[in-house]
Amino acid sequence: MPVLRIDDEGFRLGDTPFRIISGGLHYFRVHPAQWADRLRKARLMGLNTVETYVPWNLHQPGPGRFRMDHDLDLPRFLGLAAAEGLHVLLRPGPYICAEWDGGGLPSWLLAEPDIRLRTTDARYLAAVDDYFGRVLPPLVPHLATNGGPVLAVQVENEYGAYGADAAYLGHLVDTLRGHGVDVPLFTSDQPADLARGGVPGVLATANFGSGPAAGLATLRGHQPDGPLMCAEFWIGWFDHWGGRHMARDAADAAGRLDELLATGASVNFYMFHGGTNFGFTNGANDAHTYHSTVTSYDYDAPLDEAGDPTEKFTAFREVIAKYAPVPADPVPARAAKLSVPGVELRRSAPLFGHLDALGTAVASDRPLTMERLGQAFGFVLYETVLPSAGPALVEVRDVRDRAQVFLDGQPVGVLSREGRESALAFTVPRPGAVLSLLVENQGRVNYGPGIHDRKGIAGPVLLDGAELTGWTSRPLPLTSLDALTFTATTAPPVGPAFHRGTVDLGEVADTFLAMDGWTKGNAWVNGFHLGRYWSRGPQRTLYVPAPVLRPGPNDITLLELHAAPHTPAVTLTPTPDLGPTED
The missing domain is CATH 2.60.120.260 (Galactose-binding domain-like)
Structure with missing residues (x-):
C-alpha cells in the first residue's frame, strides 16, 4: 500500500493528496469471527481507514507472558483490514484510556506500591520497553512502509490531560522508532491540552465532539502547518451503572461532521463500532465519585453493538458522499436475531461451597x-x-x-x-x-x-x-468454571451462587440475554464470559455474539451475587435494552 506523507499542505498518499476518513473499531471488543463483517461495513459507510487501540493488559497478562493469538490476533485483524482495502491508524499505548480497565495498563504494575505510571519512573519504563519489544515486531511487517495497511502510529494517548513529562513522551518516540516504526507518528489531545501533550516533530491532532471550527482553530494555532485532523470525533458516549443510556441525535452529529469535513480536515469517528466490554474488562471513572462503566460499549455508534447499521450509519454515509467516494452498495440489512423465551436455570453451585475449586x-x-x-x-x-x-x-x-x-x-x-x-x-x-x-x-x-x-x-x-x-x-478470578459441580434444585440457594441451564438451538444467530428478575452478577454462554449485569441499569440485556453459540445444546451460566428469582430463568431476545436515554 502507498505510504502516508505529511507536508505543509496536508496528507499525501504517495504523491496524491489524501484525506483520512476513519472510524474506531477495537478488535478486542469484537468476537474475532465478526472482524471481517465489521470491517466490510466500515468500507460500505465510506471509511477509507479504521483505528484501533492495543490493550497492553490483555496482550501481556503478566510479567514475562505475552499473547497475540485467537481473540488478540492483531496481525490477522490488520490483514483483514488490508483485504477490505482499508488503511489503519494504530494506537498501541502504552496507555489507551478507552473506558477500558486501567486504561489498558496491566494491573501487575500496581504490585509496586509506589510506582508512578505514565512517567519516567524506571520501573514503569522498563515494563513499557519490554511490552513494546514484544508487541511491535509482529506489527512492523504490517506498516505501510512494508506494504501493510498501517498508515500512522499514535504516541501515548491524550497525555496532555494527565501530565507534562516531555522526557517520557520522547522516550516513547525513540522506542517506537528503535523498533522499526517508520511511518508517521501522531499525538491526540483535547484542544486545551495540545501544548502539554505534543512532541516536537510529531503531528498533533485534536479530539472533540462539537464545535469543529473552534477545535480546529485551536489546533492550527498550536501547529501552524501540516494537516488538520480530529483523531477522536465523539459521535456518542459511554454509560455508567446507575446512570442513563447516553445517546446523541444522528442529525446533530451528522451536521457537525459536515462542518468538520467542509474545512478539508481529516477525521476519525470515535466510535464507528463500539462493541462490548466482555468479561471483567470495563473501566471506570473517579472524579470525586467512583462510577463503573457498563458491559455494553455500544457508544450510540453508526454500527450498534451487534454490528447492525443505525440511523447514524446512513446519515454519516450521506455526509461523507459529499466529500469522498462512497461504495454504491446498499446499506447492509440488520442481521437476523434469535428469540427464545423462558430458559430455566435449574442447576446451581453455591459459591461458598466451591471456594477450594476456584482459588x-x-x-x-x-x-x-x-x-x-x-x-x-x-x-x-x-x-x-x-x-x-x-x-x-x-x-x-x-x-x-x-x-x-x-x-x-x-x-x-x-x-x-x-x-x-x-x-x-x-x-x-x-x-x-x-x-x-x-x-x-x-x-x-x-x-x-x-x-x-x-x-x-x-x-x-x-x-x-x-x-x-x-x-x-x-x-x-473466575477465568474458568470447569471445576464447578452443579446439582438440580427445586428452590434457588441463598447467597452467591452459580445457576446453569441449557437451551437447544436449531440454528445460531446473534441474540441478547435479558436479565429480568436477577440482581447483580456475571453471565457466561458456553464458557464465554459475556460480562456483568446489574438491575440498577441502565443496561438490561447482554449481547450474545452468534459465534459463541452452536446448534444443539448451549449452556447459560449466571453468577448471581444476591438472590435468584423464584423461577430462575432468562430470555434470549432479539432486541437490546440499553436503558432510558432520559433521567
Whole structure:
C-alpha cells in the first residue's frame, strides 16, 4: 500500500493528496469471527481507514507472558483490514484510556506500591520497553512502509490531560522508532491540552465532539502547518451503572461532521463500532465519585453493538458522499436475531461451597490487594475470625470496589466505594464467628490520576476501632468454571451462587440475554464470559455474539451475587435494552 506523507499542505498518499476518513473499531471488543463483517461495513459507510487501540493488559497478562493469538490476533485483524482495502491508524499505548480497565495498563504494575505510571519512573519504563519489544515486531511487517495497511502510529494517548513529562513522551518516540516504526507518528489531545501533550516533530491532532471550527482553530494555532485532523470525533458516549443510556441525535452529529469535513480536515469517528466490554474488562471513572462503566460499549455508534447499521450509519454515509467516494452498495440489512423465551436455570453451585475449586487462600496479617495476589480481574474473598460475641462495628477503610459482608455465611450488608459506605454494625453470635468479605473489582479507573487503582481491600479493617488482623485472602478470578459441580434444585440457594441451564438451538444467530428478575452478577454462554449485569441499569440485556453459540445444546451460566428469582430463568431476545436515554 502507498505510504502516508505529511507536508505543509496536508496528507499525501504517495504523491496524491489524501484525506483520512476513519472510524474506531477495537478488535478486542469484537468476537474475532465478526472482524471481517465489521470491517466490510466500515468500507460500505465510506471509511477509507479504521483505528484501533492495543490493550497492553490483555496482550501481556503478566510479567514475562505475552499473547497475540485467537481473540488478540492483531496481525490477522490488520490483514483483514488490508483485504477490505482499508488503511489503519494504530494506537498501541502504552496507555489507551478507552473506558477500558486501567486504561489498558496491566494491573501487575500496581504490585509496586509506589510506582508512578505514565512517567519516567524506571520501573514503569522498563515494563513499557519490554511490552513494546514484544508487541511491535509482529506489527512492523504490517506498516505501510512494508506494504501493510498501517498508515500512522499514535504516541501515548491524550497525555496532555494527565501530565507534562516531555522526557517520557520522547522516550516513547525513540522506542517506537528503535523498533522499526517508520511511518508517521501522531499525538491526540483535547484542544486545551495540545501544548502539554505534543512532541516536537510529531503531528498533533485534536479530539472533540462539537464545535469543529473552534477545535480546529485551536489546533492550527498550536501547529501552524501540516494537516488538520480530529483523531477522536465523539459521535456518542459511554454509560455508567446507575446512570442513563447516553445517546446523541444522528442529525446533530451528522451536521457537525459536515462542518468538520467542509474545512478539508481529516477525521476519525470515535466510535464507528463500539462493541462490548466482555468479561471483567470495563473501566471506570473517579472524579470525586467512583462510577463503573457498563458491559455494553455500544457508544450510540453508526454500527450498534451487534454490528447492525443505525440511523447514524446512513446519515454519516450521506455526509461523507459529499466529500469522498462512497461504495454504491446498499446499506447492509440488520442481521437476523434469535428469540427464545423462558430458559430455566435449574442447576446451581453455591459459591461458598466451591471456594477450594476456584482459588487458594493466602494467609497474611492484613488483607492483600488483588495486585499483591497476582490477580487482574474478578473477586477476592477475605476472611478472619472474630474474637468475641456481642454488638460490633466493622469499618473497612478502603473498599475497591464493592464488598458483600457475611457472618458465618449469612449476609449482613454491603459496603460500596461508589456510595462511600465503609462501616456496618451487627451482632456477633458467638466467639470464633467467621467474618467474610466478598469484594468485587468493578473496573479500574481509566482516566486521570486515579489510574493507580488497586483492587480488593486496600486499607485496614477495624473492629470497634481496633485493627483486625489474621486474614486469609482468596483470589477468585473466575477465568474458568470447569471445576464447578452443579446439582438440580427445586428452590434457588441463598447467597452467591452459580445457576446453569441449557437451551437447544436449531440454528445460531446473534441474540441478547435479558436479565429480568436477577440482581447483580456475571453471565457466561458456553464458557464465554459475556460480562456483568446489574438491575440498577441502565443496561438490561447482554449481547450474545452468534459465534459463541452452536446448534444443539448451549449452556447459560449466571453468577448471581444476591438472590435468584423464584423461577430462575432468562430470555434470549432479539432486541437490546440499553436503558432510558432520559433521567
